[in-house]
Structures are given as C-alpha cells and as structure tokens.
Amino acid sequence: xxxxxxxxxxxxxxxxxxxxxxxxxxxxxxxxxxxxxxxxxxxxxxxxxxxxxxxxxxxxxxxxxxxxxxxxxxxxxxxxxxxxxxxxxxxxxxxxxxxxxxxxxxxxxxxxxxxxxxxxxxxxxxxxxxxxxxxxxxxxxxxxxxxxxxxxxxxxxxxxxxxxxxxxxxxxxxxxxxxxxxxxxxxxxxxxxxxxxxxxxxxxxxxxxxxxxxxxxxxxxxxxxxxxxxxxxxxxxxxxxxxxxxxxxxxxxxxxxxxxxxxxxxxxxxxxxxxxxxxxxxxxxxxx
Amino acid sequence: xxxxxxxxxxxxxxxxxxxxxxxxxxxxxxxxxxxxxxxxxxxxxxxxxxxxxxxxxxxxxx
Numbered sequence: 234x235x236x237x238x239x240x241x242x243x244x245x246x247x248x249x250x251x252x253x254x255x256x257x258x259x260x261x262x263x264x265x266x267x268x269x270x271x272x273x274x275x276x277x278x279x280x281x282x283x284x285x286x287x288x289x290x291x292x293x294x295x296x297x298x299x300x301x302x303x304x305x306x307x308x309x310x311x312x313x314x315x316x317x318x319x320x321x322x323x324x325x326x327x328x329x330x331x332x333x334x335x336x337x338x339x340x341x342x343x344x345x346x347x348x349x350x351x352x353x354x355x356x357x358x359x360x361x362x363x364x365x366x367x368x369x370x371x372x373x374x375x376x377x378x379x380x381x382x383x384x385x386x387x388x389x390x391x392x393x394x395x396x397x398x399x400x401x402x403x404x405x406x407x408x409x410x411x412x413x414x415x416x417x418x419x420x421x422x423x424x425x426x427x428x429x430x431x432x433x434x435x436x437x438x439x440x441x442x443x444x445x446x447x448x449x450x451x452x453x454x455x456x457x458x459x460x461x462x463x464x465x466x467x468x469x470x471x472x473x474x475x476x477x478x479x480x481x482x483x484x485x486x487x488x489x490x491x492x493x494x495x496x497x498x499x500x501x502x503x504x505x506x507x508x509x510x511x512x513x514x515x516x517x518x519x520x521x
Numbered sequence: 522x523x524x525x526x527x528x529x530x531x532x533x534x535x536x537x538x539x540x541x542x543x544x545x546x547x548x549x550x551x552x553x554x555x556x557x558x559x560x561x562x563x564x565x566x567x568x569x570x571x572x573x574x575x576x577x578x579x580x581x582x583x
Binding site (some may be wrong): 268271272273275276278279280281283285286287288290292294295315418444447479480481483484 | 535537541542543544545546547548550551553564566567568569571572573574577
C-alpha cells in the first residue's frame with residue numbers, strides 16, 4: 234500500500250471523520266512518531282474495554298505506539314484479553330481460532346509477500362500467554378522453525394484473565410489463582426529460551442514498567458523480521474483483577490517483576506546485531 | 522459522581538511518565554509550550570495508576 238492512499242484528497246478532506254484526519258495529519262500514519270511522542274498525537278487504538286489498571290491494555294497501547302509503519306502492518310490476534318483492545322485499533326487486524334495465530338500469520342505474510350513484492354508488509358502476532366505458550370505453542374514453535382518472517386509479541390499476564398483465572402503455562406510455580414486454589418505445581422514455560430533455540434533472530438523480554446525499552450524492542454523485532462526471520466518479544470502485563478492487587482499498583486508490580494523473574498533480557502544473532510547497528514546508524518537512533 | 526484524574530498545574534513538570542503509564546489511549550494530552558499535561562476526563566477510568574507513578578504528586582483522583 235502506498236502511503237499516498239491514506240492521504241486525504243484535499244477537496245474531500247472536510248467530509249472525512251476528524252479522527253481519521255488526525256491520524257494522518259498528526260498521528261503515526263506515514264510519520265515516525267513513537268512512545269516518546271505519546272500525548273501529542275491521536276493514537277491508533279481507541280478506548281479499551283479491559284478492567285481498570287489493566288496491564289494488557291497498557292502493553293497493547295505501548296506496542297502499537299512502537300509500530301514502525303502502522304499503515305502497512307497487519308496484526309494477528311487470538312481470543313483472550315489481548316483481543317478486546319486490538320479489535321478497536323486502526324490497523325488491519327485478523328482474529329484466529331484460539332492458538333492458530335502464528336499459522337495464520339505465516340500464511341498472511343507469504344500472501345502479502347506475493348501480492349506486494351516491493352513493499353514491506355509487517356505481520357505481527359499479538360496474543361496472550363494462553364494463545365502462545367499453551368494452546369498455540371506447537372504452531373508458534375513451528376513458525377519459528379520454518380523461519381517465517383513474522384514478529385510474535387506475547388502479552389504475558391501469567392493467567393487466563395478473561396475466563397476467570399485458570400492457571401496458564403506462563404503462571405509462576407506456586408501461584409494461587411481463582412481456579413488453582415492450591416497453587417500451580419509446575420514451572421513457568423521457558424518460551425523466551427525456546428524462541429532462541431527455535432530460530433528467532435531476535436528476542437526481548439520486557440515489562441510495561443519500561444515503556445521506552447519496550448518500544449525499542451518491538452521496533453527492532455519488526456524491522457528485523459522484515460529481512461532476517463522470526464522475532465519474539467515477551468511483555469509482562471500484570472492482571473490486577475486476577476492477581477488481586479489494586480489497579481493503581483500495576484506498574485509497581487511490573488517493576489518488581491522486572492528485578493526478579495522478568496529482568497530485561499535481549500538476544501540476537503550476529504546478523505541481527507549487524508543489521509541493528511546499520512539501522513540505528515542510519516536513523517541516528519532507532520525510534521523509541 | 523463521576524471520578525476522573527485531575528492535574529494540579531502548579532505541580533506538573535511535564536515529565537510525561539503518566540502518559541506512558543496510562544492503559545487508556547488518548548487520556549493525557551501533552552502541552553509542549555506549558556510543559557504540562559491535561560486530561561480528557563471523559564476517557565479516564567480512574568484506576569489511579571498515574572497517581573502512583575507521578576513523582577511530583579501532581580495527579581489525584583477526584
């Protein structure tokens with residue numbers, strides 16, 4: 234898609250919705266604005282239907298603000314809390330059956346590569362821990378084994394948030410939940426380590442308490458997936474409703490996790506490191 | 522009574538940490554000339570998350 238398509242024709246601009254004009258004139262469509270510019274443009278996501286203080290909605294919002302080219306991005310989601318916000322986002326969005334997101338994204342990416350051979354069309358999977366680590370783990374891993382050029386973003390709230398609080402594969406060991414009253418009795422699935430082993434060229438583990446770092450990770454992941462292969466970003470998005478803490482404490486909980494089991498970590502192949510050096514050299518500094 | 526976050530313009534220094542901590546899009550608007558934020562109150566869900574992260578105690582729910 235050419236960016237000219239999203240530029241309103243001057244003679245018709247007055248009949249277009251104000252929100253649309255705002256996205257084009259001040260927002261991220263066709264411009265290089267990111268997390269550091271939030272508050273000065275209309276965002277590409279609208280009011281979310283999540284619980285107050287929801288970590289997932291903050292994760293979605295920050296990740297979307299870090300997209301390098303939202304007008305050329307297709308987001309693929311799966312049922313769960315992450316789905317609600319994405320359905321209200323001004324980017325192309327495809328929902329899938331639970332767990333199928335990486336397979337669908339693979340097909341869409343291949344189709345877009347054929348349809349638009351000269352354009353960079355970013356396909357980004359944005360799904361929760363249930364979709365990626367439990368029900369969709371096999372399809373996620375196989376998309377990485379195949380070297381599909383897609384980015385996978387996990388919004389990890391360590392629980393099945395919208396179905397009442399069952400334990401997830403990503404819940405920490407011993408975590409007591411509504412439907413796990415005795416506590417979870419096995420360890421958190423090491424998806425981050427599996428991503429490295431399965432062939433992702435870049436991976437990052439961040440929390441919503443570090444928005445600029447989160448933005449940089451998402452931006453790098455998407456730009457590297459365009460050229461080199463699969464990338465993975467795992468974002469900690471704590472859930473006040475199921476974890477029983479005050480909505481106002483979401484960032485504090487994320488910060489604490491960031492100094493324990495969710496410490497920032499990044500891996501990349503040598504090729505990816507060279508590419509990042511070139512990209513950041515070209516841009517001065519990669520958009521954060 | 523409808524609850525929303527309010528900004529004390531005397532205390533706000535425009536650090537923007539509230540903007541990147543708010544789960545709701547388009548609630549805080551940054552005013553670069555005044556170097557402070559204002560709130561779109563009709564969008565705020567009053568979770569209080571921004572009040573917790575504001576180092577200057579410029580935000581409160583009310």
